[in-house]
Amino acid sequence: MEEIILKTEGLKAFYVLDVYGKQKTVKAVNDVDLAIRENEIYGIAGESGCGKTTLLKTLAAAMEPPLRIVDGRVCYHIAGADVDVSTLSQEEIRRLRLEYIAYVPQGSMSVLNPVARIKDTYRDFIESHISTQQRDEAFLLAKEHIVELGLPPKILDAYPHQLSGGMRQRVTIALATLLKPRIIIGDEPTTALDVVVQRGVVQLLKDVQRKLQNTIILVTHDMGVHANIADRIGIMYAGKIVEEGSTDKIFGDPEHPYTQYLINSLPKFGDKTPRESVPGSPPSLANLPPGCPFHPRCPHVKEICKQEMPGFTQVESNHKVACWLVGEGEHGKAA
Amino acid sequence: MEKLLEVEDLTKTFTLGSVLSRVKITAVDDISFYIKPAEIFALAGESGCGKTTTARIIMGFDHASAGTIIHGGKKEAKNEKVWFTEGIQAIFQDPFGTFNPLREVERYFFETIQNYKLAKSKQEAIARIDAKLRLVGLTYEDLAGKYPSEFSGGQLQRISIARALLTDPKLIIADEPVSMVDASLRMSIVNLFKKLRDELGVSVLYITHDLATAYYVCDRIAIMFRGDIVEMGTVEQVLMTPKHPYTQLLRASIPEADTSRRWQGEIKLSDTETDEYLRQGCRFAGRCPLVMDVCRTTTPPDVIVEGAHVSCHLYADYANS
Numbered sequence: 001m002e003e004i005i006l007k008t009e010g011l012k013a014f015y016v017l018d019v020y021g022k023q024k025t026v027k028a029v030n031d032v033d034l035a036i037r038e039n040e041i042y043g044i045a046g047e048s049g050c051g052k053t054t055l056l057k058t059l060a061a062a063m064e065p066p067l068r069i070v071d072g073r074v075c076y077h078i079a080g081a082d083v084d085v086s087t088l089s090q091e092e093i094r095r096l097r098l099e100y101i102a103y104v105p106q107g108s109m110s111v112l113n114p115v116a117r118i119k120d121t122y123r124d125f126i127e128s129h130i131s132t133q134q135r136d137e138a139f140l141l142a143k144e145h146i147v148e149l150g151l152p153p154k155i156l157d158a159y160p161h162q163l164s165g166g167m168r169q170r171v172t173i174a175l176a177t178l179l180k181p182r183i184i185i186g187d188e189p190t191t192a193l194d195v196v197v198q199r200g201v202v203q204l205l206k207d208v209q210r211k212l213q214n215t216i217i218l219v220t221h222d223m224g225v226h227a228n229i230a231d232r233i234g235i236m237y238a239g240k241i242v243e244e245g246s247t248d249k250i251f252g253d254p255e256h257p258y259t260q261y262l263i264n265s266l267p268k269f270g271d272k273t274p275r276e277s278v279p280g281s282p283p284s285l286a287n288l289p290p291g292c293p294f295h296p297r298c299p300h301v302k303e304i305c306k307q308e309m310p311g312f313t314q315v316e317s318n319h320k321v322a323c324w325l326v327g328e329g330e331h332g333k334a335a
Numbered sequence: 336m337e338k339l340l341e342v343e344d345l346t347k348t349f350t351l352g353s354v355l356s357r358v359k360i361t362a363v364d365d366i367s368f369y370i371k372p373a374e375i376f377a378l379a380g381e382s383g384c385g386k387t388t389t390a391r392i393i394m395g396f397d398h399a400s401a402g403t404i405i406h407g408g409k410k411e412a413k414n415e416k417v418w419f420t421e422g423i424q425a426i427f428q429d430p431f432g433t434f435n436p437l438r439e440v441e442r443y444f445f446e447t448i449q450n451y452k453l454a455k456s457k458q459e460a461i462a463r464i465d466a467k468l469r470l471v472g473l474t475y476e477d478l479a480g481k482y483p484s485e486f487s488g489g490q491l492q493r494i495s496i497a498r499a500l501l502t503d504p505k506l507i508i509a510d511e512p513v514s515m516v517d518a519s520l521r522m523s524i525v526n527l528f529k530k531l532r533d534e535l536g537v538s539v540l541y542i543t544h545d546l547a548t549a550y551y552v553c554d555r556i557a558i559m560f561r562g563d564i565v566e567m568g569t570v571e572q573v574l575m576t577p578k579h580p581y582t583q584l585l586r587a588s589i590p591e592a593d594t595s596r597r598w599q600g601e602i603k604l605s606d607t608e609t610d611e612y613l614r615q616g617c618r619f620a621g622r623c624p625l626v627m628d629v630c631r632t633t634t635p636p637d638v639i640v641e642g643a644h645v646s647c648h649l650y651a652d653y654a655n656s
């Protein structure tokens with residue numbers, strides 16, 4: 001088995017808010033154990049608002065108040081040793097962003113400075129990350145990289161607002177993969193791209209991954225993209241990973257009722273029969289139902305579901321599910 | 336045939352670059368289409384092909400360089416935007432950009448209610464807001480007193496749809512309304528469009544990259560490439576038997592949610608966006624696998640092939656038939 005490059009243990013990351021003097025806790029990442037392997041593409045899918053972006057922020061050590069880790073830990077595996085991210089200084093984290101982890105956040109506009117030309121954004125990025133001698137080289141590399149992504153070097157002279165949504169997204173991706181990181185974390189990196197350009201970007205991400213033998217953690221709502229490139233997929237619901245398996249398993253034989261709804265809601269060409277979405281509405285992460293958080297919407301709900309959260313059942317070596325329907329009587333936490 | 340909205344020969348040019356290296360881009364190049372009452376019409380195609388520009392002009396946010404827009408039998412007049420866009424509401428691509436992070440989300444709703452005089456009391460306003468929010472699976476309580484940062488992208492997108500519904504519009508212009516939400520919610524949003532069409536007779540201009548949902552919910556579709564409509568017809572015609580080589584490439588690039596049908600081979604992206612815009616003849620000629628000499632010099636004719644509009648030299652024979 002490949003080495004683990006990034007893991008979380010019992011990770012809880014909450015938004016702790018003060019609303020009119022009353023404390024409110026949004027449990028966006030609620031007891032997540034992940035073990036991401038070297039050289040894999042790990043996909044994360046799940047309901048809008050279930051905590052995917054929050055999870056990625058904690059993985060990338062890019063948290064800001066009111067978000068904070070209340071329990072558990074995030075570990076990077078660097079040079080043969082596990083490093084608990086919470087023990088690192090701000091400066092060390094800044095350096096890690098250069099050599100270890102690249103984070104492409106959701107919503108590309110937020111990264112590009114609206115009042116600076118693209119080349120100035122690049123220059124700022126390069127200057128803050130690269131030693132003086134290598135800067136010219138880095139700028140050339142940046143240009144090359146841009147061309148590889150199918151973008152004209154001319155866009156370096158443009159302001160973000162002059163570019164279409166698709167173009168901005170690609171510029172952001174170019175910027176983030178410039179420094180050959182070990183882990184690329186992408187939050188909806190191909191959202192808002194047409195399918196041809198999306199395919200080109202995914203192709204590029206895959207090429208980069210093959211060349212650098214690195215790891216990609218990819219959040220996207222486009223299940224077609226997951227089916228195309230992910231090796232494994234984690235399905236997230238209400239702050240928890242509820243199912244994890246090989247891409248084939250998740251698409252071909254999903255076992256968690258939420259995953260089943262998700263897969264069944266995908267429309268297919270040549271088939272216009274009405275498709276349903278998950279019934280009911282998503283739970284409030286500030287006020288979670290007891291037991292399995294999916295129980296108020298689940299068609300198979302049993303008495304125990306309302307009382308206790310099921311642990312993981314390892315249904316196969318590469319497939320685990322947290323649901324009382326699956327693997328009865330063996331709900332210890334699977335590793 | 337009754338038409339709710341007609342776009343005729345619409346053109347929009349932008350100027351890019353500095354004083355010395357100025358390039359003029361025709362972002363939208365002489366396009367025409369119409370939308371019928373109670374119809375969902377998709378506008379799809381390449382990123383940066385002019386879809387948002389078209390939508391912005393229809394909404395009256397931007398001026399056309401040439402061409403006309405007829406809405407509800409009335410032609411657009413420059414100084415009478417208000418009545419012209421009455422009955423049209425918009426939903427935009429980036430839910431993060433729709434709301435000011437420093438304003439409570441509900442204020443947008445009250446503002447719309449005030450602008451359109453939709454309620455006499457606060458009570459009535461809240462009831463109306465709550466009713467619209469329920470259509471998208473939320474309630475007034477979910478949103479009262481909250482700021483945009485307290486919602487996820489998907490939640491914000493549903494909130495902006497609910498806000499658009501406040502005025503009971505006849506036409507909703509939805510610019511990539513589902514790109515930020517999960518598959519199940521996508522289904523609930525397009526099912527919502529279907530319901531608005533079938534039960535309230537609302538039309539939707541559905542701008543999207545998600546062709547599977549477009550196939551599922553739309554009546555007709557136009558495929559744009561670099562400012563042109565290259566193919567237009569029913570979703571059945573255009574997506575099941577695409578004629579234009581660009582539509583064929585588009586169709587083949589849709590990632591299928593099926594691990595046994597992963598993308599095969601590599602694709603070539605355009606050299607540069609502006610170069611394709613400036614290209615003579617067919618703008619797809621640089622990447623078209625079936626390119627002929629004529630494609631590089633002459634603008635392709637618009638012809639009808641098996642009921643669909645196609646703009647491609649391959650079908651030149653249809654021009655006279």
Ligand SMILES: Nc1ncnc2c1ncn2[C@@H]1O[C@H](COP(=O)(O)OP(=O)(O)OP(=O)(O)O)[C@@H](O)[C@H]1O
Pocket residue numbers: 015017026028046047048049050051052053054055066106285484485486487488489490515516517
């Ligand atoms: N700054 C914040 N303060 C308070 N709550 C927040 C904040 N940011 C996010 N949340 C809440 O945390 C939850 C998880 O949000 P997150 O953005 O992680 O979801 P997501 O899974 O990425 O959603 P999407 O698919 O829509 O992008 C949501 O309920 C959201 O409302």
Ligand SMILES: Nc1ncnc2c1ncn2[C@@H]1O[C@H](COP(=O)(O)OP(=O)(O)OP(=O)(O)O)[C@@H](O)[C@H]1O
Pocket residue numbers: 161162163164165166167192194349350351360362381382383384385386387388389428608
């Ligand atoms: N204000 C502007 N100034 C200069 N060029 C612009 C402006 N707005 C748009 N453009 C250009 O016009 C073209 C069409 O842009 P538009 O945003 O309409 O595309 P789109 O089809 O909506 O793309 P996407 O799918 O990425 O949303 C692009 O090349 C874009 O760079």
Ligand code: SF4
Pocket residue numbers: 256257258292293294295296298299300301302305310322323324325
């Ligand atoms: S644990 Fe129970 S409620 Fe939760 S998904 Fe499984 S069957 Fe449904």
Ligand SMILES: [Mg+2]
Pocket residue numbers: 052053054106187487488
């Ligand atoms: Mg997110």
Ligand SMILES: [Mg+2]
Pocket residue numbers: 165383386387388428510
């Ligand atoms: Mg657009």
